[in-house]
Amino acid sequence: MEQTKVILADHEIPKQWYNIQADLPKPMSPPLHPGTGKPVGPEDLSPIFPMNLIEQEVSQERWIDIPGEVLEKYLIWRPSPLCRARNFEKLLDAPVKIYYKNEGTSPAGSHKPNTAIPQAYYNKVFGVKRLSTETGAGQWGSALAMACQMFGLELRVFMVKVSYEQKPYRRMMMNTWGAECIPSPSDRTEAGRQVLAEHPDSPGSLGIAISEAVEDAVSRADSRYSLGSVLNHVLLHQTIIGLEAEKQLEKIGVYPDVVIGCAGGGSNFAWIALPFVRDRIHGKKVRIVGAEPASCPTMTRGPFAYDFGDLAKKTPLLPMYTLGHDYVPAPIHAGGLRYHGMAPIISHLVREGLIEATAYDQLETFEAGVRWARTEGFIPAPETNHAIAAVVAEARRAKEEGKERTILFNFSGHGLVDLAAYDAYLSGKLTPYQLPDEEIQRALRAIESFPKP
Ligand SMILES: Cc1ncc(COP(=O)(O)O)c(C=O)c1O
Numbered sequence: 524m525e526q527t528k529v530i531l532a533d534h535e536i537p538k539q540w541y542n543i544q545a546d547l548p549k550p551m552s553p554p555l556h557p558g559t560g561k562p563v564g565p566e567d568l569s570p571i572f573p574m575n576l577i578e579q580e581v582s583q584e585r586w587i588d589i590p591g592e593v594l595e596k597y598l599i600w601r602p603s604p605l606c607r608a609r610n611f612e613k614l615l616d617a618p619v620k621i622y623y624k625n626e627g628t629s630p631a632g633s634h635k636p637n638t639a640i641p642q643a644y645y646n647k648v649f650g651v652k653r654l655s656t657e658t659g660a661g662q663w664g665s666a667l668a669m670a671c672q673m674f675g676l677e678l679r680v681f682m683v684k685v686s687y688e689q690k691p692y693r694r695m696m697m698n699t700w701g702a703e704c705i706p707s708p709s710d711r712t713e714a715g716r717q718v719l720a721e722h723p724d725s726p727g728s729l730g731i732a733i734s735e736a737v738e739d740a741v742s743r744a745d746s747r748y749s750l751g752s753v754l755n756h757v758l759l760h761q762t763i764i765g766l767e768a769e770k771q772l773e774k775i776g777v778y779p780d781v782v783i784g785c786a787g788g789g790s791n792f793a794w795i796a797l798p799f800v801r802d803r804i805h806g807k808k809v810r811i812v813g814a815e816p817a818s819c820p821t822m823t824r825g826p827f828a829y830d831f832g833d834l835a836k837k838t839p840l841l842p843m844y845t846l847g848h849d850y851v852p853a854p855i856h857a858g859g860l861r862y863h864g865m866a867p868i869i870s871h872l873v874r875e876g877l878i879e880a881t882a883y884d885q886l887e888t889f890e891a892g893v894r895w896a897r898t899e900g901f902i903p904a905p906e907t908n909h910a911i912a913a914v915v916a917e918a919r920r921a922k923e924e925g926k927e928r929t930i931l932f933n934f935s936g937h938g939l940v941d942l943a944a945y946d947a948y949l950s951g952k953l954t955p956y957q958l959p960d961e962e963i964q965r966a967l968r969a970i971e972s973f974p975k976p
Contacts, residue, residue, distance in 0.1 A: 527609060529771040531602035537766040538589055540759045543797045543868060545585035546804055551871045552842040552976040555829060560974055563839045570741045571748045573649035576642065579756040587759065589641070596640045596673055600629050603764065605771035610898040617918035618927040622777065623934045624768050626791070627901060631696070633936030634791045635666030635751055638760035642749050643670035653677040653746040655739040657707065657732030659787070660686050660858030660906070661693025662936055663751030668702035681707035681715075681735040684727035686858035692940045707732040714738050714835040728851045729788075729862045734835030741837075752788025753832060753841075753866045764794035768931065779809060779931035781917055785909035786813035786822065786880070787859045789866030791935040796869070800877050811878045813869065814913035816888075818956045819852040821845060821865045822873050822880035824963060829973045830864060842976040843870040847966030853956050855885045856944035857905040863966070883912040884955045889948040891915045892938070904936035905944050 544551070553562035565577045572580070579587060589597070608621040626634035646654060654676055658664030664680035671678040680702055687694060687706040697704045705711060707727045708718040714734035718725050725731070733750070740748035750757060772778060782799045784792030792813045799809050815822055822844045830845040832838035845864040846852075852861040865873075872878040885905070892908030894915075895901070903911060910932045921928040938945065947953050 526775055527607050529605040529774055533598050536602050537763055539586040541762040541766060541798055542582055542585055542587055542759055544583050546801050551867055554839040554841050557840050573646050573651055573747055575645045575649055576756050579759060580754060593641045593644050602767045603628050605768055608899050611895055614898045615918040617922040619918045619921050620929045622931045624764055625934045627934055627937030631666040631669050633662040635663045637763055638757045639666040639670035641760050643674040643676055646747055647674040647676060651747045654749045655679045655736045655746060656749045657681045657729060657736045659683050659729050659861055661690050662859055665693050665696040667749055668697040668700035672700045678702035680704045681732040683707055683732050683858060685854040689943055707735050712738045726854045730834040730848055733833035734837055737837045752790040755868060757790050758793035758866055758868050761790050761794035762797050765798035769798055780928045781810045781930050783812045783910050783913045783932040785906050785935060786815045788862045789869035791933050795933045796878060800872055803877055812913055813878060813880045814909040815882050816855055816857055816860045817882045817884045818855050818958055819861050820882045823882045827870060827874050828970055829976055830970045841867050843867050846963055847969045849969050850966035859906045881913055883909055886953055886955050888912045902938045904938045905941050907935045
């Protein structure tokens with residue numbers, strides 16, 4: 524019988540995360556202090572994050588040990604299975620083998636607990652009592668709610684309003700795990716009140732919600748802020764998935780030609796990309812493709828520039844592909860991909876030509892997701908559908924070229940809490956969205972005067 528799943532035993536779980544900084548052919552530009560224009564130091568970040576996570580943020584060590592208490596929690600569901608999508612392959616009728624890592628098997632339903640658990644752990648060890656964060660679709664907020672509960676921390680989540688309304692079940696998950704969840708923009712913070720005064724009907728955005736969460740954290744001595752994507756230490760934690768995938772593929776003697784992930788802030792894409800980018804740097808022939816929404820085309824239509832991570836300019840200036848910090852993406856259903864910027868690590872690798880980027884309209888992504896659900900069974904998260912659309916595009920190309928291809932992609936989460944989005948798609952209520960150039964130009968004017976990387 525041919526092997527469909529590769530499962531690692533508990534003792535085979537990777538014991539270290541991989542830090543790409545140690546292998547970059549060219550170093551990344553540093554984050555800048557917006558006041559001085561100088562690189563930010565660990566002290567600048569200390570009101571926002573605990574020092575043990577700041578150390579990881581700036582570390583150049585290639586391997587970083589995963590603490591025993593974090594491994595213990597990971598083992599609740601990790602190592603996650605690596606599966607072959609034979610039924611989807613049959614449907615596509617192309618010369619491709621498709622493997623995927625199923626991150627929908629985590630208790631919160633996505634890859635987000637891979638960093639939520641270490642972040643809660645390091646904050647606890649540092650003596651922090653309470654965290655605040657933002658969430659788009661609610662995947663990150665619910666993952667952090669679970670992690671905070673595990674380590675005895677309080678949590679307040681600012682959830683992008685359009686998702687709060689479209690996805691009430693994730694709010695209920697957060698409440699079940701003991702967290703407080705508030706729709707953003709809210710009247711709890713100065714940043715939120717300012718947006719509401721100008722745009723009372725604002726659907727919210729991750730940029731606004733981040734401003735609210737940072738303001739909330741820095742206003743209390745017992746609190747710190749936690750981010751679910753974009754930052755170096757978040758991407759570091761997600762490499763556990765790619766490291767597992769490498770071991771699993773090795774067991775069956777397979778190496779991918781193409782590696783694919785959907786990209787919002789870049790964290791789940793990083794899981795898959797970074798260990799394979801290291802191979803590429805060392806001469807292996809592997810293509811790495813990030814799939815983003817056409818309505819928020821950060822890597823495909825934005826410039827590489829210094830920009831703030833949030834609307835209220837509370838973060839350092841980050842070197843990244845960006846659509847401008849005041850860009851409010853259309854309220855598409857893949858809430859987790861509605862972010863104006865891209866992780867500096869991923870941005871750097873795109874710029875260096877080590878990673879490719881593509882963009883898909885939400886209709887195309889739901890079409891791919893429904894075809895997946897009708898063959899492989901698992902209903903994907905709307906974000907994950909972007910990766911599946913990229914897999915379909917690769918298969919089509921392989922068929923046209925008559926070349927065999929082995930594809931590995933990240934199934935970043937299940938969509939069982941996103942069924943309203945499927946309902947909208949199946950009843951013909953979703954429309955294609957073409958982002959006008961003028962809208963990007965308008966948002967980019969906000970960063971014209973910033974330093975250039
Ligand atoms: C299932 C799923 N996939 C992907 C993403 C995108 O985030 P990132 O680019 O950080 O992986 C999210 C974000 O919420 C998500 O919930």
